[in-house]
Amino acid sequence: MTSTVTDTFARDWTQWHEGKEASLASPHGFLSVTALAWLTAEPVAIEGVPGRWSAGARGVVVTVDEGEELLVDGVPVVGEHVFGELGLRESVLTAAGETAVEVAERGGRYVVRLRDPRSPLRLGHPGTPAYPADPRWAVGGRFVPFAAPEPTTVGGAFEGVQHVYDAPGTIEFELAGRPLSLRAFPGHGEGALTVLFSDETSGDTTYAFRSLHLVPDADGRVTVDLNRAANLPCAYTDLATCPLPPAENRLPLRVEAGERTPTTRGVARPTDNGAVLS
Template sequence: MLRWRHGCTILLAALLAACGETTDAEDPAARADAARLDVMFSAQTRVWQDARRTELVAPDGWLSLIGLHRIELKSHFIGSGKTAGIRLTMGPEALGLLQSDAGTHAFTPERGVAVTLDGAPVRGRVSLQTDADAAPSVLGFDAGKGSLTLIERGGTTFVRARHEEAPTRRRFTGIEYWPTARNWRVEARFVPSAAGATLPIANILGMVEDTATPGTVAFERDGVGYRLQALDGGDGALFLIFADRTSGHGSYSAGRYLDAPAPGADGRLQLDFNRAYNPPCAFTAFATCPLPPDGNRLDLAIPAGEKTYIPATTV
């Protein structure tokens, strides 16, 4: 979750509290205050949007994905050659041999091919860790432009391939947003779940995993109450996966994500839907995005945040 300078956040919150979210149309001073708040709020939102773009287009960002390969055999040759069991779209024709057995994985590079493990040159057979381990391994290839990692989803292990020259990264067209609106930053209340509560979360691959849920976030819009079941966002923050009536009608059809701050001691927090963002699957076919749980499909249109991504059709 992107975090902002504490002082700036406090200043804006104080101004909002002093002036309120509505203004008297007949009061020039109130209109001027509202205009200043709009400018400040839009500026903060643009900072978030810029950081979001930087994260996406990073050499190892989501746009760099070039493959997702299920490990089905005990041995797989990896490379871009036609005979490779796990065939890469970029990189050397023969990269090496991946061996998997009883949850353990090892890699042996092809003779004469430069490969690194976590940045250090690989001289022979090396053991690999998955993203379920504390320190997942990263195999580098193609002079550091490409990488392979092992990820576990629904009891299945996959090879995830990245390359900084991925077509999705080179052709990135940018993100379109709805106009920033202060009234889409809403007050909300956090209701904790019972200890050990879980929520079935399906991913884009059709797998379902029971995932810990810290609680539910409740908010109102135009006098109607809505609730979103939250996932752990780390450091007390919340991660929300939701769909709304714009899903497939302006926003990404499979839903969007929203990072929310840690609730206060009284359970209060704010949800800024101007910062609702597309899951990685909106940009690449090689992600494993979690999808909104049934309770997070809102009968509400939220024309705020990121719109559907439209990729370029040519290089």
Template sequence: MSTDLSAVDEWKRWHEQRVETVSGPHGPLSLVGTHWLADYPEGQLPAIPGQWTEDGEEVVLRAAADDGLLLDGRPFAGEVRLGTDGGASASRVVLGERRLMVMRREGAWAVRDFDPASPARRAFQGIEATPYDADWSLPGRFSPYGSENTIQVENADGRARGLGLGGELAFQVGGVEHTLQATVEADGSLWAVFADASSGQGSYRFRFLRTPAPGADGRVTVDFNRVTLPPCAFADHFICPFPPPGNTLGFAVEAGERNLDGRSSV
């Protein structure tokens, strides 16, 4: 193991911020339901007042005053047309301390219910993570595909969905080159869903790797110290994609977030 004190301190701050984020009132641990509107044609969602129906590019919410919903911070009664929210913190509709986030995936609408009183949030003990090791911060190179390649992969909720892959991220471990297929985000950064030899045996069954946007020459730092658990490690109602074919590494990545404290690997 090799270390750099400034990098160690930065990693510690990153880890502390991650714990604060996931354990926040409306962080991943507070998700208690993802309700797909197509499964509720009458618009009555479990434990959520009002009538929620999809209408093309919008969701229509109808509610009475005694439903207790707030829209944009004010008591709501009547009908409103909603688009997608930018996350739980941007949810326009709330119920008490709960935030009801409107989302869309591949044309399908859903409402997510974030409740600060969730059992998962109350039981949270922390994130098990391996201390920073400079040997896991590796030089890499990204080779983009000619165009985005969308493949169907199984998601944590048992449904297959499209995963857009923009190229291959190459790096070496122990003098051997390995590659991961990665998604190119809107800001140019990379995101890869991967498993490794420790998955389910010391680490969660799969994890997320993110890198900054590669340089013009494709070079980028691949820092496994900042590998994160997927949202579905915190709540069963997330729809995280499983690793695509070829994204299971044959060695153990003993770095980054490994599991939730107090929980066995699954």
């Protein structure tokens, strides 16, 4: 590979990495999350979040008291507001002054998270360490669809949470002369796939597992670029509900490419009302 091609490869990777970092550390990115509460039928107040929140037959409901401010689609909430039922893995962002209040469905349950730009984790983020980009870790592969999507249940980074995905197929590729296969989940965007995996660096130089965003072409061909193996939010904070990889998605080699274990982490502390704070 010529030096020009290698330089272009490294430049493209740097642009990808910088874009991911910018999103992560944006004012309401995941490093800004400072509180999390799982909703039940009993209305609960969450520290720093306007209103009292519950989830039941009507879906998610909040009651905002006089003097509190919560904007839904730019409109102030007065008294009770019914969000209703949210779709699978759906998230809704509302505004409360400088903060954002996220309402989401995760693993068949509803959760509220406070996103505060003043989060110490966000303000002190030193950047995510990563291996130098190396074209040798970008290999050709192919998407092999199942006859029909296969429901796949995996655990979550947050204890007690399970996620179910309709896996459309597997990604097959070869590394160091070894044929490998990873079960894929639906991704974000038309034709996109998400692959969650671990390898022999997991828990050593990299977090317990990482993700890849892949978009096969019409013939199923896809570049498996492990330089873009990315941390999920749970690598940075306890206030994340990320899905775990399927058991079969452990690569039997050291993938010394992509993002490494973050050097700082937000640790959760429980409160009396069952919420957790950073």
